Amino acid sequence: xxxxxxxxxxxxxxxxxxxxxxxxxxxxxxxxxxxxxxxxxxxxxxxxxxxxxxxxxxxxxxxxxxxxxxxxxxxxxxxxxxxxxxxxxxxxxxxxxxxxxxxxxxxxxxxxxxxxxxxxxxxxxxxxxxxxxxxxxxxxxxxxxxxxxxxxxxxxxxxxxxxxxxxxxxxxxxxxxxxxxxxxxxxxxxxxxxxxxxxxxxxxxxxxxxxxxxxxxxxxxxxxxxxxxxxxxxxxxxxxxxxxxxxxxxxxxxxxxxxxxxxxxxxxxxxxxxxxxxxxxxxxxxxxxxxxxxxxxxxxxxxxxxxxxxxxxxxxxxxxxxxxxxxxxxxxxxxxxxxx
Amino acid sequence: xxxxxxxxxxxxxxxxxxxxxxxxxxxxxxxxxxxxxxxxxxxxxxxxxxxxxxxxxxxxxxxxxxxxxxxxxxxxxxxxxxxxxxxxxxxxxxxxxxxxxxxxxxxxxxxxxxxxxxxxxxxxxxxxxxxxxxxxxxxxxxxxxxxxxxxxxxxxxxxxxxxxxxxxxxxxxxxxxxxxxxxxxxxxxxxxxxxxxxxxxxxxxxxxxxxxxxxxxxxxxxxxxxxxxxxxxxxxxxxxxxxxxxxxxxxxxxxxxxxxxxxxxxxxxxxxxxxxxxxxxxxxxxxxxxxxxxxxxxxxxxxxxxxxxxxxxxxxxxxxxxxxxxxxxxxxxxxxxxxx
Numbered sequence: 060x061x062x063x064x065x066x067x068x069x070x071x072x073x074x075x076x077x078x079x080x081x082x083x084x085x086x087x088x089x090x091x092x093x094x095x096x097x098x099x100x101x102x103x104x105x106x107x108x109x110x111x112x113x114x115x116x117x118x119x120x121x122x123x124x125x126x127x128x129x130x131x132x133x134x135x136x137x138x139x140x141x142x143x144x145x146x147x148x149x150x151x152x153x154x155x156x157x158x159x160x161x162x163x164x165x166x167x168x169x170x171x172x173x174x175x176x177x178x179x180x181x182x183x184x185x186x187x188x189x190x191x192x193x194x195x196x197x198x199x200x201x202x203x204x205x206x207x208x209x210x211x212x213x214x215x216x217x218x219x220x221x222x223x224x225x226x227x228x229x230x231x232x233x234x235x236x237x238x239x240x241x242x243x244x245x246x247x248x249x250x251x252x253x254x255x256x257x258x259x260x261x262x263x264x265x266x267x268x269x270x271x272x273x274x275x276x277x278x279x280x281x282x283x284x285x286x287x288x289x290x291x292x293x294x295x296x297x298x299x300x301x302x303x304x305x306x307x308x309x310x311x312x313x314x315x316x317x318x319x320x321x322x323x324x325x326x327x328x329x330x331x332x333x334x335x336x337x338x339x340x341x342x343x344x345x346x347x348x349x350x351x352x353x354x355x356x357x358x359x360x361x362x363x364x365x366x367x368x369x370x371x372x373x374x375x376x377x378x379x380x381x382x383x384x385x386x387x388x389x390x391x392x393x394x395x396x397x398x399x
Numbered sequence: 400x401x402x403x404x405x406x407x408x409x410x411x412x413x414x415x416x417x418x419x420x421x422x423x424x425x426x427x428x429x430x431x432x433x434x435x436x437x438x439x440x441x442x443x444x445x446x447x448x449x450x451x452x453x454x455x456x457x458x459x460x461x462x463x464x465x466x467x468x469x470x471x472x473x474x475x476x477x478x479x480x481x482x483x484x485x486x487x488x489x490x491x492x493x494x495x496x497x498x499x500x501x502x503x504x505x506x507x508x509x510x511x512x513x514x515x516x517x518x519x520x521x522x523x524x525x526x527x528x529x530x531x532x533x534x535x536x537x538x539x540x541x542x543x544x545x546x547x548x549x550x551x552x553x554x555x556x557x558x559x560x561x562x563x564x565x566x567x568x569x570x571x572x573x574x575x576x577x578x579x580x581x582x583x584x585x586x587x588x589x590x591x592x593x594x595x596x597x598x599x600x601x602x603x604x605x606x607x608x609x610x611x612x613x614x615x616x617x618x619x620x621x622x623x624x625x626x627x628x629x630x631x632x633x634x635x636x637x638x639x640x641x642x643x644x645x646x647x648x649x650x651x652x653x654x655x656x657x658x659x660x661x662x663x664x665x666x667x668x669x670x671x672x673x674x675x676x677x678x679x680x681x682x683x684x685x686x687x688x689x690x691x692x693x694x695x696x697x698x699x700x701x702x703x704x705x706x707x708x709x710x711x712x713x714x715x716x717x718x719x720x721x722x723x724x725x726x727x728x729x730x731x732x733x734x735x736x737x738x739x
Binding site for chain 1: 451454455456457461462463465467468471472473474478479480483730732733734735736737738
């Protein structure tokens with residue numbers, strides 16, 4: 060997929076799926092909730108159960124790590140260290156991605172190895188670089204032993220038969236509520252011209268004109284969302300770096316990770332990564348799949364070099380950063396749950 | 400201080416401070432808030448600022464650990480692993496104590512080395528086994544660089560001059576809201592005879608008759624609280640183990656830690672530890688200063704052996720555990736803050 064192929068592909072897909080071109084705007088305000096799969100509809104009880112599990116260290120191998128440990132909801136729903144060891148010390152080479160607006164993804168993990176949010180959660184529970192639980196059976200028997208959880212699963216799902224499937228569904232239901240609406244950029248998109256600064260508008264214009272928007276477009280500034288153009292499980296990937304062997308690539312060693320190739324084994328997938336959201340980007344440092352860059356302006360400079368083979372002027376970099384700062388949304392109120 | 404000295408000392412202190420004996424009840428419902436020092440009164444803005452700091456990883460050396468990381472407010476406000484390394488890997492030999500009702504302490508840390516909550520927080524920020532910040536100056540300059548924090552400190556304290564003193568005061572104000580009222584034991588103390596089971600009542604009776612209540616009495620089941628009998632900074636300590644060289648001591652190596660002696664260097668302080676609260680004890684495993692025991696019934700058995708030189712029957716152990724389970728309170732609603 061070429062760099063500028065994203066937008067072209069999208070438009071083709073829109074035509075193919077019968078969406079009138081007239082209705083298509085490449086940037087749109089974030090909806091109040093992401094698409095929800097038919098076999099995991101939302102309910103207040105399910106969301107609350109998922110929130111409890113999100114804060115419950117018993118989901119981890121050692122019994123001490125929670126989802127919140129690495130996806131801190133008080134900040135970027137991510138980990139400021141970027142690449143961090145798993146619960147039992149399992150090593151990782153990948154940056155912890157944000158969970159804000161994660162329900163708008165079509166695939167999960169940097170390499171798209173999980174094709175639904177539920178599958179991504181189930182995989183996290185066992186992954187050595189994440190929660191490192193010993194096995195699904197061990198997890199289930201831990202939670203089976205807690206009367207209050209059994210009662211809550213029965214209330215939510217009509218069964219006391221706790222399973223990793225139901226655990227993952229509950230957590231997914233909670234994560235789908237992590238939507239940050241009403242950024243100043245969204246206000247601007249809705250017609251409030253004064254919502255963002257002149258500099259941010261200039262940055263947005265350069266962002267689209269220079270090519271950034273070829274991948275970072277639509278409601279989540281991460282390409283297609285499920286149900287429109289792309290279906291859940293159909294990943295929107297891009298080469299990163301698109302131009303390897305640049306000074307930035309040498310410095311930050313991006314090409315050391317072959318991305319989706321690790322999943323598919325297909326040569327054409329080498330260096331393909333899921334396009335990440337830019338929403339709340341000011342809060343989600345460090346950046347890139349390996350968390351190698353902490354400064355947002357440097358991250359923009361690197362993207363111009365590695366993806367567009369361009370050198371942005373300092374003023375252009377500052378303008379784009381001003382635009383990116385308009386993508387910080389309003390955070391929903393989340394009461395810390397009381398875990399059984 | 401002998402084991403049964405606690406209650407005797409308290410009564411003497413009550414007389415000395417002019418509290419009429421008639422007013423003294425060794426067990427009382429938890430007040431809705433703990434005493435507050437005159438130089439750090441509560442305000443909604445200060446509490447909110449403290450909550451943000453509690454969830455902010457920038458308080459730690461690596462920029463990745465938060466207070467919440469080890470004091471998980473979704474569970475026992477403690478860490479289920481007990482003894483855990485500090486932010487930069489600094490080792491510890493001490494269990495993470497609960498923060499629920501921490502404002503009722505008269506001294507802080509297991510050895511009482513901090514004589515106020517504010518001092519305890521300031522010490523935690525620099526301690527290698529906790530937040531491991533490089534220095535007060537480095538911390539302050541980090542927060543000075545964040546416009547939104549400067550504005551919030553100005554709103555709360557009337558000054559933009561951020562300091563570790565003001566950071567500690569804010570967090571202390573938040574921690575003083577972590578009060579878990581209205582346990583079934585509190586309901587029982589208020590006259591609701593049906594609030595706790597017959598077994599729990601039997602356990603409570605044995606708890607007082609056997610000697611546990613010599614130390615674990617009053618509103619927080621941890622001895623004197625600030626302002627009544629004891630003043631802030633005046634610790635209520637006990638020998639642990641009171642009877643060393645028991646099988647339990649050999650097994651769990653309690654005596655390896657000389658407690659308050661590490662702070663004072665005084666021989667008489669060897670093995671003295673601050674008496675911890677029993678409120679929410681069912682949620683705060685593992686137990687003891689070294690976190691060596693995970694099971695509550697075993698913890699009670701050990702206490703009988705090491706502190707009272709008694710062997711409780713299995714029925715007595717079960718009864719006391721039933722009583723301890725009545726000490727779990729209601730948890731206040733805490734909305735996850737949005738960190739600047």
